[in-house]
Amino acid sequence: MRRTVRQLADGREIIYFDENPDTAPRTVADTRDIPPVQPGSEIRRDPLTGEWVAMAAHRQTRTYKPPANACPLCPSTPEYATEIPEHDYDVVVFENRFPSFAEGVPDLPSTVDGLPMVPRAGGVGRCEVVCFTSEHERSFGELSAARVRTVLDVWADRTTALSEIPGVRQVFPFENRGEEIGVTLQHPHGQIYGYPFVTPKTERMLRVAKEYRAEHGSQVLGDVLAAERAHGERVLVSSRYWTAFVPPAARWPVHVQLAPHRQVPDVPALTEAERDDFAVVYLRLLGMLDGLYDRPLPYVAGWNQAPVYEGRDLAWLHLEVLSVLRARDKLKYLAGSESGMAVWVNDSTPEQIAQRLRCAGHGG
């Protein structure tokens, strides 16, 4: 894989990842006249729950469902300049023009209005966009195994790079897919957030993992994984290095965890063999997902990685995939119980979800 770093017209970084090292050099300049990004986000800690919340008021103006011929993630053409100056690419990463977190955000007073119980800081970090293919009409599940492997290597590259940025405490690569969950750009792409704090979800998982290890002397996800593989009822795909299963307390109508059989803190720690195997397993899983309702499934897929500086022996890398679609044309909404009390009520059991997904895998 060849890696070429360039700059966009407004100074943002763009990185081309080419599968064939003999591809012509990436030299096309960005000729657009675009203003520099004005990062202006901040973070505040909720005094009642202790959780950090980000505020990015400048993002209200972000691109919203452009027509297909104005897709900013397609390669540029002589007629239309996009975010990617080159006329083709394999996988490309660039800094988000409307970032929730960015380097160089202004310093802020350390509390909101001097309230000591509401800590605040600039939204330091980095937000990147990852385009998985130059083909606008594709989806991740239609990529070749070789391309999925490339994307995984890119996630590893970016996890390492973002972890080195001062202030970044956790790196989160994810993909949102589908209009139903608010995706404003159809082109197959994901995002990577470098957060300036350990996320509330990861904080909870580390606390549980720590308590579990103190009591049992083992890793909770390792023990869950072993039990799921032995029992089998919620397992969707299992290979030499990976198992995908519906979690035993699934909260979403479609909810899958895909974990390596070995404890590793993050994507960069995966071996060559584990990476090759991931590509095959994940494509099988995505086939099940699109087969479930016989339509492209809207989903969120995100990597649970260890924070940069802590819990690296406690966190167990896994990809979590979830969907809000509870029937072909029915959404699960976050209503009072979910948004008010953080209690998810699932209309299906994990065993039902697993059975439907396995059937979808055979039928589709």
Place this chain on the structure above:
Amino acid sequence: MRRTVRQLADGREIIYFDENPDTAPRTVADTRDIPPVQPGSEIRRDPLTGEWVAMAAHRQTRTYKPPANACPLCPSTPEYATEIPEHDYDVVVFENRFPSFAEGVPDLPSTVDGLPMVPRAGGVGRCEVVCFTSEHERSFGELSAARVRTVLDVWADRTTALSEIPGVRQVFPFENRGEEIGVTLQHPHGQIYGYPFVTPKTERMLRVAKEYRAEHGSQVLGDVLAAERAHGERVLVSSRYWTAFVPPAARWPVHVQLAPHRQVPDVPALTEAERDDFAVVYLRLLGMLDGLYDRPLPYVAGWNQAPVYEGRDLAWLHLEVLSVLRARDKLKYLAGSESGMAVWVNDSTPEQIAQRLRCAGHGG
């Protein structure tokens, strides 16, 4: 207020709350031929986050957007029998026909498939529906102050009653309003959940309140409230007994907390004067919400109450109101950061939200 307890044809309880004690007695019988409710939900604890999740597979068949002339929450007519046998009512409460939690659910093995890290139990508890008015086309914000006061008394009555059910650990009265958040019945109504566990949200708040009190010797919400009232920028309505403010780390595009000035654990602990005052303050707040985009705002409003058996000196009652609408016709979706990592990214600052709501209150 007169209280009449009756039974529906399938054995569920229905309770009429009449503002005028001279109303004719509530004696109309439910003549429908409906099968008994088969409660079948269960709860499982997520082994990775430690949070309880509910599964209610029998709810997939629940009533979904019936036509207005088949509303199950309107009073019955000679032609059409609804959930409420009487031909009119003030406020009425009945057990949900499709409950997420119920008394008499079957016992279950104490772990999922013998996995000790996945505790499980029957979904013991109770789910009730509260109809705020017999008028189908009304909304909560259009009720009289006297009716809001009645509803508050009903919430108090039900909090006390549900707290006495063996197994119920927390009572959560809430209202979901608007199709955008999945409300399937238009008739103005709310719900009350009696949960068999302390909710994850409340657990987090109690942990933070406990740490805060150990460090500062005071209540965190009390200190926030005092600071907000002194500062004023995020305050929406303030009266003798209550203040409504946009929380200083607001995570939703519209996000309000309405708290009494005195620490009380739950609605039953409010005085007569506090209850009367609440009705006035809440109606002013709801006027701001509907004025914001000059349309009925979809929202979730829920009471944060102390658990039944613990933290009753630490919890500080407050109503939380939130909306997913970030512009008149744009929803905030829970995408990768929110649903994957529990990090909310708000496109507005709390100060902007407060300013817009105050303007809406003057204009509307």
